[in-house]
Amino acid sequence: MTKKTVIEKIWENHVVSREEGKPDLLYIDLHLVHEVTSPQAFEGLRMNGRRVRRPDLTYATMDHNVPTINRHIVNDPISKTQMETLKQNCREFGIELADIDHPDQGIVHVIGPQLGLTQPGKTIVCGDSHTSTHGAFGALAFGIGTSEVEHVLATQTIWQKQPKTLQIKVNGKLGFGVQAKDIILAIIAKFGVNAGTGYVMEFTGEAIRSLSMEQRMTICNMSIEAGARAGLVSPDMTTVEYLRGRRYAPQGEEFEAAAKAWLALASDEGAEYDKTLEIEAAEIEPQLTWGTNPAMGSGISGVVPSPEQFEREADKESVRHALEYMGLQAGMKLTEIPVDYVFIGSCTNSRLSDLRAAAEIAKGRKVQDHVTAIVVPGSQTVKQQAEAEGLDQIFINAGFEWRESGCSMCLAMNDDIVPPGKRCASTSNRNFEGRQGSGARTHLVSPSMAAAAAVMGRFTDVRELAGVNQ
Amino acid sequence: MEPINQFTGTVCPINRANIDTDQIIPKQFLKRIERQGFGQFVFYNWRFDDDGNKRKDFILNDPQFADAEILVAGENFGCGSSREHAPWALLDYGFRVIIAPSYADIFYNNSVKNGILAVKLTDEEVETLLQKSSAPGFKLHINLEQQSVSDDSGFTAHFDIDPYWKKMLLNGWDEISVTLSDEDRIRQFEEKVYGKQYS
Numbered sequence: 178m179t180k181k182t183v184i185e186k187i188w189e190n191h192v193v194s195r196e197e198g199k200p201d202l203l204y205i206d207l208h209l210v211h212e213v214t215s216p217q218a219f220e221g222l223r224m225n226g227r228r229v230r231r232p233d234l235t236y237a238t239m240d241h242n243v244p245t246i247n248r249h250i251v252n253d254p255i256s257k258t259q260m261e262t263l264k265q266n267c268r269e270f271g272i273e274l275a276d277i278d279h280p281d282q283g284i285v286h287v288i289g290p291q292l293g294l295t296q297p298g299k300t301i302v303c304g305d306s307h308t309s310t311h312g313a314f315g316a317l318a319f320g321i322g323t324s325e326v327e328h329v330l331a332t333q334t335i336w337q338k339q340p341k342t343l344q345i346k347v348n349g350k351l352g353f354g355v356q357a358k359d360i361i362l363a364i365i366a367k368f369g370v371n372a373g374t375g376y377v378m379e380f381t382g383e384a385i386r387s388l389s390m391e392q393r394m395t396i397c398n399m400s401i402e403a404g405a406r407a408g409l410v411s412p413d414m415t416t417v418e419y420l421r422g423r424r425y426a427p428q429g430e431e432f433e434a435a436a437k438a439w440l441a442l443a444s445d446e447g448a449e450y451d452k453t454l455e456i457e458a459a460e461i462e463p464q465l466t467w468g469t470n471p472a473m474g475s476g477i478s479g480v481v482p483s484p485e486q487f488e489r490e491a492d493k494e495s496v497r498h499a500l501e502y503m504g505l506q507a508g509m510k511l512t513e514i515p516v517d518y519v520f521i522g523s524c525t526n527s528r529l530s531d532l533r534a535a536a537e538i539a540k541g542r543k544v545q546d547h548v549t550a551i552v553v554p555g556s557q558t559v560k561q562q563a564e565a566e567g568l569d570q571i572f573i574n575a576g577f578e579w580r581e582s583g584c585s586m587c588l589a590m591n592d593d594i595v596p597p598g599k600r601c602a603s604t605s606n607r608n609f610e611g612r613q614g615s616g617a618r619t620h621l622v623s624p625s626m627a628a629a630a631a632v633m634g635r636f637t638d639v640r641e642l643a644g645v646n647q
Numbered sequence: 648m649e650p651i652n653q654f655t656g657t658v659c660p661i662n663r664a665n666i667d668t669d670q671i672i673p674k675q676f677l678k679r680i681e682r683q684g685f686g687q688f689v690f691y692n693w694r695f696d697d698d699g700n701k702r703k704d705f706i707l708n709d710p711q712f713a714d715a716e717i718l719v720a721g722e723n724f725g726c727g728s729s730r731e732h733a734p735w736a737l738l739d740y741g742f743r744v745i746i747a748p749s750y751a752d753i754f755y756n757n758s759v760k761n762g763i764l765a766v767k768l769t770d771e772e773v774e775t776l777l778q779k780s781s782a783p784g785f786k787l788h789i790n791l792e793q794q795s796v797s798d799d800s801g802f803t804a805h806f807d808i809d810p811y812w813k814k815m816l817l818n819g820w821d822e823i824s825v826t827l828s829d830e831d832r833i834r835q836f837e838e839k840v841y842g843k844q845y846s
Binding site: 193198199200202204213214216217225227230231241242253255256258262304305319320321323325327328332333336338370374401404406470491492494495498588590597607609610611612615616 | 662663664667669673674675677678680681682692697722723726728729731734751753756757810811822823827829832833836840845846
């Protein structure tokens with residue numbers, strides 16, 4: 178029997194048609210929808226008199242635009258229109274929607290797993306590049322554009338060329354104070370922002386196996402920042418136990434049968450990949466980006482590099498430009514960089530374990546006076562769970578603002594914006610120019626590194642603070 | 648979408664790698680519910696300063712380049728967000744062809760689906776075109792059928808393109824109609840997996 182990767186197994190289970198000279202037509206098991214990338218797709222259906230083929234496999238929420246202070250005051254009329262439009266579209270086409278008043282509302286990539294909609298072996302799409310998050314379950318999950326959203330709504334299928342497979346092996350054990358975010362930032366810094374272009378990544382190795390589901394989600398979430406449309410982890414007992422009892426997961430005997438099938442999807446021992454890259458977990462320290470793409474980063478003990486360190490002229494130019502935008506000088510220690518804003522949230526790092534990690538650092542400390550720090554839980558459920566544990570009080574006592582769930586300051590489509598020239602320690606996924614606001618300077622970090630930056634007023638090696646609490 | 652085969656246009660170079668979709672169309676302009684009208688916002692933060700005045704040092708603000716229809720840029724063009732607003736904005740502004748050494752996967756798909764031809768050339772060829780096109784008025788001829796790019800002074804290059812994408816672009820097909828024209832195979836798959844059909 179041919180040995181196969183989880184990627185090939187899922188792919189083959191979903192091929193509707195395969196013809197020479199064409200991509201494969203793949204069936205989609207779960208289509209997640211949000212307010213920003215869907216209006217034109219629904220409009221297209223209406224114009225052509227088409228319906229949604231599988232509303233039962235489609236689930237919608239609103240997250241990108243939603244306010245995080247008072248949920249019912251949407252200041253921007255265009256945001257409001259977009260949210261209203263989603264409501265109308267879901268009503269018209271019979272799609273289940275967790276709207277702003279719904280207890281399940283949250284960031285689409287937080288609620289899919291939380292509800293048990295995300296399951297191993299599924300093909301999952303959403304008009305959002307961070308759909309790769311769901312790969313943590315051993316699902317083939319990738320972001321699509323609005324034309325593709327319309328295509329999936331109308332046909333429940335998508336044309337896709339079978340991707341090449343890329344194994345990213347994280348060997349050994351993680352050091353003290355190092356989180357999943359640090360692993361993925363280190364991978365991107367080492368291999369670059371287009372290392373995964375044309376590939377689906379599978380994360381393997383001892384360090385990955387030891388991670389919780391939420392940590393795996395953080396890693397798969399940022400596969401796209403390394404160029405891979407999808408990244409995944411083979412299902413194992415951690416996956417199965419996470420899904421047990423979740424609302425949309427199979428229940429009772431059906432669950433046991435499903436679990437058996439899920440485990441069988443894991444990549445076969447000795448399966449071949451088109452490419453393998455390796456990294457040693459022990460070498461990874463808490464990470465920080467200094468530039469304007471996620472590969473422009475290093476361990477916290479590092480310094481801001483000089484453009485002259487780079488070989489290619491194009492890279493020198495990019496780094497020169499990035500340092501100018503970021504207002505940084507080559508040679509500066511990363512721990513000397515001050516912060517003005519701290520954002521803990523986003524589809525990368527807004528789950529309960531992320532908030533716990535940040536709270537552990539915040540506990541008994543105070544946010545520096547010049548720093549504005551906000552914590553935005555990934556969903557209403559995460560918010561409630563955190564409140565039940567008293568995390569909200571820890572944050573509030575330390576001087577953080579405790580907000581309602583949504584995408585928030587990750588992309589600043591609502592009112593949560595970093596002002597021009599201000600510097601933000603952010604647990605999100607993109608440090609692109611203008612991402613958190615025009616002229617805003619973003620540094621990507623883990624939740625505990627973000628909390629450490631808030632209480633110190635500058636970037637700090639979190640291991641120094643964590644040690645004190647132990 | 649509009650078919651494309653032979654196309655001649657003036658060229659604008661943006662010599663940067665990893666131009667992400669947040670640069671092509673910043674998020675504050677994603678709130679419209681239409682497909683049209685995004686061209687005015689393309690590369691907004693590079694074209695305009697915080698007060699909305701045109702930045703003099705950005706090439707698209709140079710009247711000699713403002714009407715360009717072909718964009719030449721560095722590798723990994725269109726990385727980042729899946730927003731289709733990026734190709735909508737480029738197309739609405741007037742770009743029909745992009746030339747770069749490589750593209751982010753989602754952006755590439757999104758472009759084809761809107762009738763934008765995203766041509767992949769080698770690093771050296773793109774470098775040559777970046778230099779040549781820094782002189783205003785530089786024109787390129789694109790022939791999709793022949794898979795060629797050429798200028799009036801001896802530059803020619805061949806590019807590869809997936810035969811399926813090529814056919815879609817040449818014919819300007821609507822992919823949903825193509826898929827639904829053979830709906831039986833979807834029904835058969837559903838019958839096999841779900842034990843029932845959904846149409």
